Amino acid sequence: MRASSGLDARKWGILLVLCGAIFLEGIDVAMLNVALPSIRADLGLSTGELQWVMSAYVLGYGGFMLLGGRAADLFGRRRMFVFWLTVFLLFSGLGGFATEGWMLIVARFVTGVAAAFMTPAGLSIITTGFAEGPDRNKALLIYSGTAAGGFTIGLVAGGLLTAIGWRWVFFAPVVLSFVVLVAALVFVPRSARPERLGRRLDGAGALTVTAALVLIVLGVERAAHAGAASSVGTLAAGLAFLVAFVLIERRSPEPLVRLGIFRNGPLVRANVSAMLFAAGFFGFQFLVVLYLQELRGWTTLQTSLAMLVIGIDAVLSPTLTPRLVLRFGNAKVIFGGLALAALSYGLFLPLGADWSYGAMFPSLIILGLAFSMAYGPLTIVATEGVADEEQGLAGGLLYTAFQFGAAVGLSAVTAVSVAATRGDTPAALLDGYRTGLLVPFATAVLAAAVGAFGLRSRKDGGPTSDAGNAAAERADIPVAH
Structure with a gap:
């Protein structure tokens, strides 16, 4: 590893700009999460339509x-x-002017597309603009910590802004985006x-995989x-x-996804575990917010402060997790988190x-610890x-797994x-929430089962692996060579 030049x-300046963008993405999602009941009440959305406000993004x-x-x-x-930060800015603002559910859903979908182009571009600016070694590790650690901090701060900011009016949850990111x-x-x-001579975008692959994701999520949501x-x-x-996507990728000279990458067992296990973990994480938060605000009558600010403890991951991820990886290896830490x-x-x-x-607190703080691990x-x-x-492909697959898992989880719990839910009485609502909570529990159990297979494979990262050493170096832990 080269010595850091500082x-x-x-x-x-570059790093602060990119951190501002990832902070924007995190705060945008978190603020919307706590504003959902207010949006439902104002626009008259059903639970299914409300779920699509999140899933569309x-x-x-x-x-x-x-x-x-x-x-x-x-393209640079x-x-x-x-370009896509500008699109993000415009459609976030348009979401605040929505008067019908479909308008908000369309605005959120386009905002999500903008984030899909903006985020990997920003991350690649870091990985190509900072020298490999301490400088890049420091930049990436600040970058990832900012993302977690954005989600945490967004929970509180969302409560404060929704108390004024839920539309400010969409208008505020416009100012930050600008x-x-x-x-x-x-x-x-x-x-x-x-x-770019001789190179092209695999548009057919992108369209077919997106259509597959949307239809699968829609099918799960419509089941109720x-x-x-x-x-x-x-x-x-x-x-x-999905089959069409696979066929296109097999025949494309420049595929969006080289299918041979799925021969990497640890990569497949990580993606499946990530998808299941995200399904449970987002589905659980969705139900808890509805429970607190619609059944218990808590304000958006009270709900935000209650959920804030999950944000402990912003502190633990760069401090505790590298030490756990060094001591136990990636596979055991992943299994423990799941x-x-x-x-x-x-x-x-x-x-x-x-x-x-007090009865809810253990679940919430344990979830924050689980996410950090x-x-x-x-x-x-x-x-x-x-x-x-x-x-880039490997990272894209992982983020796609997270987002698809989140959408399926939201649809399934809905x-x-x-x-x-048999009726609109408090008892009926409570029965619905209790039953819906079985979904995140089941997905977490399945994720842990998938993660358990990694315990038998040293390829998933042992305590002395290079990944463990890299994690330790980011935390300034001495490593024996």
Whole structure:
């Protein structure tokens, strides 16, 4: 590893711009999460429509992430970052003017697509603009910590803004986006125009995989209120698009996804575990927010402060997790995090109509610990042993797995909760929430089962692996060589 030369003023300027963008993405999602009940009340949305306000964003994000990473390589990272940050700004503002549910859902989908192009472009500016070694590690640690901090601060900011009016949850990011955009034009340097001769975007692959994701999620969500034939037909159409995607990738000279990468067992396990973990994490938060605000009558600010403890991951991820990886290896830490997630959801299953915050606190803080243990090591395993020229692909696959899992989890808890709610009385709502909570519990148990297979494979990262050493170095832990 090369000695650090330190970050000069120019690099600090670039890093602050990119941190502002990832902070924006984190705070945007968190603020919307706590504003959902107020949006439902004002626009008269059903639970299914409300779920799509969240799912539309993660589908746009996950469906176009792979294409976004490749577009940054072909058309220029700065160009893609600035252009899609502008789109993010515009459609976030348009969401605040929505008067119908479909308007908000469309605005959120386009905002998610913008994030899918903006985020990999920003990350690649760091990985190509900072020297490999201490400088890049420091930049990435600040970058990832800012993302977690954005989500945590967004929980509180969302409560405060929703107390004024839920539309400010969409207007506030416009102001921050504009500041970041101006700073990007000043600090992020122009790069040489990439050589694109003979290279093209795999548009057909991107469209078919996105159609597959949308239809599969729609099929899961419709299971609660549509006929069996309609739900099965929607799922079948989604699977057909998935098959089409695979066929396109097999024949494409420049595929969006080189299918041979799935021969990497640890990578596949990491992606499946990430998908299941995200499904439980987002589904659980969705139900808890509805429970606190619609059944218990808590304000948005009270809900925000209650959920804030989950944000402990912003502190633990860069401090505790590297030490755990060094001591036990990635596989054991991942398994521990997934098992803790199952424990967190299991403790919440006997949910009562008048639970005190003290009764909820163990589940929430354990979930924050679980996230801090699972997220970072999953990222390491999903990208370890992958050739440099496919690191973007490996990262894109992981983020796609997270976003698709989040969308399926939201749809599944909605379908199960709605199906189990027999009436509009408090008791009926509570029955629906309790039944819906089985979904995150089941997905966490499945994720832990998948993670357990990694315990038998040293390829998933042992205590003396390079990944463990890298994690230790980021935390300034001495490593024996």
